[in-house]
Amino acid sequence: MHVVIIGAGAAGVSAAETIRKHDTTSEITVISKERNLPLSPVALPEYIEGKISKKQLFLWDNKFIKKYHIELILGRTVVSVHQNEKKIIMDDGSALLYDKLLIASGASPILTEDLINRKGVFTLRTLEDAEAIRHQTKERVIIYGAGAVAVKIAIALRKIGIDVIMFCRSRVLRRLFDENICQLIHNLLITNGIKIVGVCDLKRITGDPVERVCIGTQELKCDGMIAALGVTPNTSFLNSQIIRLGPSKGIIVNEKMETSATDIYAAGDCAETKDITSGKSYIMALWPPAVEQGKVATLNMIGIKAIYEGTLPQNVIDIFDTTFVSIGSLDGEKINISKDRAVIRFTVKEGKIIGCQMVGAIENAGLISSCIKKGTTIKDLEHLELIPSGKLLSTIRSFSHIEKRSSKTSL
Amino acid sequence: MMSAAPQQLAVYIDVDRCVACYACEVACKQAHNLPVGPRLIRVISLERPRNNQVEVISAPLACVHCYEAPCVEVCPTKALSRRKEDGIVLLNRIRCIGCKMCLVVCPFGAPQVDVDGKMIKCDLCVDRLQKKKKPACVSACPVEALKFGTMEELSSMVREKWLNQMWKVKGFPQK
Numbered sequence: 058m059h060v061v062i063i064g065a066g067a068a069g070v071s072a073a074e075t076i077r078k079h080d081t082t083s084e085i086t087v088i089s090k091e092r093n094l095p096l097s098p099v100a101l102p103e104y105i106e107g108k109i110s111k112k113q114l115f116l117w118d119n120k121f122i123k124k125y126h127i128e129l130i131l132g133r134t135v136v137s138v139h140q141n142e143k144k145i146i147m148d149d150g151s152a153l154l155y156d157k158l159l160i161a162s163g164a165s166p167i168l169t170e171d172l173i174n175r176k177g178v179f180t181l182r183t184l185e186d187a188e189a190i191r192h193q194t195k196e197r198v199i200i201y202g203a204g205a206v207a208v209k210i211a212i213a214l215r216k217i218g219i220d221v222i223m224f225c226r227s228r229v230l231r232r233l234f235d236e237n238i239c240q241l242i243h244n245l246l247i248t249n250g251i252k253i254v255g256v257c258d259l260k261r262i263t264g265d266p267v268e269r270v271c272i273g274t275q276e277l278k279c280d281g282m283i284a285a286l287g288v289t290p291n292t293s294f295l296n297s298q299i300i301r302l303g304p305s306k307g308i309i310v311n312e313k314m315e316t317s318a319t320d321i322y323a324a325g326d327c328a329e330t331k332d333i334t335s336g337k338s339y340i341m342a343l344w345p346p347a348v349e350q351g352k353v354a355t356l357n358m359i360g361i362k363a364i365y366e367g368t369l370p371q372n373v374i375d376i377f378d379t380t381f382v383s384i385g386s387l388d389g390e391k392i393n394i395s396k397d398r399a400v401i402r403f404t405v406k407e408g409k410i411i412g413c414q415m416v417g418a419i420e421n422a423g424l425i426s427s428c429i430k431k432g433t434t435i436k437d438l439e440h441l442e443l444i445p446s447g448k449l450l451s452t453i454r455s456f457s458h459i460e461k462r463s464s465k466t467s468l
Numbered sequence: 469m470m471s472a473a474p475q476q477l478a479v480y481i482d483v484d485r486c487v488a489c490y491a492c493e494v495a496c497k498q499a500h501n502l503p504v505g506p507r508l509i510r511v512i513s514l515e516r517p518r519n520n521q522v523e524v525i526s527a528p529l530a531c532v533h534c535y536e537a538p539c540v541e542v543c544p545t546k547a548l549s550r551r552k553e554d555g556i557v558l559l560n561r562i563r564c565i566g567c568k569m570c571l572v573v574c575p576f577g578a579p580q581v582d583v584d585g586k587m588i589k590c591d592l593c594v595d596r597l598q599k600k601k602k603p604a605c606v607s608a609c610p611v612e613a614l615k616f617g618t619m620e621e622l623s624s625m626v627r628e629k630w631l632n633q634m635w636k637v638k639g640f641p642q643k
Contacts, residue, residue: 071541099544103565109545113563116546345542345573352541373568375585382572419581423574 058083060358061145061155063135064291065089066098067344068161068325068351070116075355077125083359086128086153088135088145090162093184094118095129099344101187106213114184135162140299140318157320157358160295160308161351164288164326164342172201177266177281181210182288190283194219199270199282203229203253205372207285208242211251212377222252222277229253233372233383234414235391235402241416245376288342290327303329307340312364314354322358324350331367333430334386334411341368369430373419382422385412385429392435408434476535476555477592479606480622481527482629485613488513488526495608496530499593506580508590509605528605528614531578531590533557539570539579539589547587556592 060076062069065087073085089095096114103109122129133147138158145153166180179190190198190210198214200207203225211221223229228239229246247253254272261271267282290307292300301309301317307329314322325347329338346368356363372383379398389406401421404412409432413425428438488511496502496509509530515522533550537557540548547563548570550556559579566585571577582588593603601607606616615625 067544097544097546099567099569100565109563109565113545113565344544345569348541371569371572373572375566375568378585380568380581382568384572419568419571420577422568422572423577426572427575 058156058359059154060085060157060159060355061153062087062159062161063145064161064163064325064327065091065095065129066161066163066325067347068163068354069159070095070351071348072159072161072324072351072355073127074125075352076359077127079356079361080359084128085126086130086155088130088133088147088153090132090134091183091185092132094122094131096184098182101181101184102209102213104187105181105191105210106216111184134294136294138295138300138318138321140321143320155320158322159351159354159358160292160300160316160321160323160327161325161347162291162294162327164290164340166284167286167289168284169286171262172282172284175262175265175267177264177268179281179283181206181283181285190214190281194280196220197222197277197279199224199267199277199279200285201282202226202285202287203231204285204287205230205233205374207283208246208374208376210283210285211246212249212375215249215251220252221250222254222272222279224254230374230381230383233374233387234381235387238381238400238402238414238416242376242381245379249377288326288340290340292327303338305329305340307338309338312366313357314350314365315357322354324354330365332386333367333369335388341370343368343370343372345371369426371422371426373422379417380415380419382413382415382419384414384422384426385410387412387414403435405435408436410435410438475553476533476619477597477616478533478619478622479530479592479603480615480617480626481529482613482615483525483527485611486511486526486528487611487613489610491608491610492528492605492614495604496590499596499604500588502588503583506582506588508578508580508588529576529578530605531557531592532576533590533592538573538575542569542573544569556594557589558591558594559587559589561586561588 060083062072069087073087076083076085095116097116100109100114104114135145136148137146143155166182172178180186197220200211200223203223211223215221229243230239263269269276269278292302292306292308299318303309308316308323308327310316310323310328314324316323326342330341330346331338350365353363353365369385374381386404389404389411392403392405394401399418400416402414403410410429415422490511492509493511509528511526511528513524513526515524533556537550540550540557545563545565547560549558551558564586570579570587579587579589602616606614
């Protein structure tokens, strides 16, 4: 059997490794857009900061590829997939036949119109991007966006002494945390020297490469601008009549990670996955689900039954010396437990825990994640000592009291 | 084909014996030279009402060295790996970037954050094993609540324990 994997990100790498674990004879071809060996984009902020060397970024080395007989095609993109002939065409015109195909083409950073094709505008997704940021930002840099990637880059650059100004459309990490925890993060960033500017007109960027940016009445000189506005799936090379795409242009897959075309699977950031806390499907550009999906897809390819039940979004962010964790959904009633500087806040819907935000005390993140996956109710956790204060019991008791009165969020 | 490690090593926790003396925690801290903060093994005590009294169970919990370890699968820098010969899940601290994803996916909360922000986890005292010693927590346990061995050894030990208990039960076939 010849398995072709488009993309060498988290999903692609885990897929190739999964096949090799179970099947030593199948041919595996991995096609990567990047010219370097597969690497871990999660570690790129650490690379920019200089905390780790380039070598540490790579997931595979040449020895590994040789040992496991993986054919790795670098620097090539796939331009079309022909389902009937079981063939893919690459950008140099060469064709490749497959028996099973995994699309793990990932996603690309979103750029607004005025930022496209402008020099000095960076994104962070590949090694080239990281190198560019590392070498071309000297004194001041503007970061557009305030999601997890934006915050991680901001902290990395601040730690190496670069003046960082963040443009934020509403508030920092708004999708991951409640407003008052966002405020905590906001304050933490500001006290550590990152400047945050709220909603403002960003169309006034001058120079190509970017030289100056206007903030209100002030004009600021900068070395460049980093856009971190989220990602859009790389699915433009697919025929959407054969492989069905969702509203966000992500590939629609079933629980076996199969697409609407036979023998074609999809995994990772290019596929839409179901959020188990809300039941909605969307593009979730996270590392852990991509690894899991790649694994499930290939297991099904080689005939081992595996089911992907959906994703529980999990995010961990270190803001200087405090760790913040966000699991699941924010939408529901809240139960707050806090002691000293640690906060654990559950999101509860109809008695079930559907989300959790943690500040400082993160030891139980794994436990709570598995509780959410299993649909544990908040009362089941009554006796658990989450923060050594014994407060949980009384908090939950008071909550069940609140529940009866069906009052609003109690914080 | 990947197969289970031939000599999968494990620690068996006997909940009936543990008296929550915390000797294992202390021994672990000393063996790994750990500062305040990370607890690679942790004694957990639970209490629940039973017959108008309080029933307490305690057990020391460390990494269980899963066969399909979620932490190994999720690690974005391949810092975590499972040793083929004995199934010990080990952390390479040079590769670790401290992203804490392993902590979030571990259902037991076993990986810990060290003072330098990187992770640290139970390594079943690999350096002690080399010297043919048992892990520090097992050696320190005064009531033998912790037992160390290969899966095979532990499995027959558990069966023995079961038979011993059954022996006392009335109606169990007597000689």
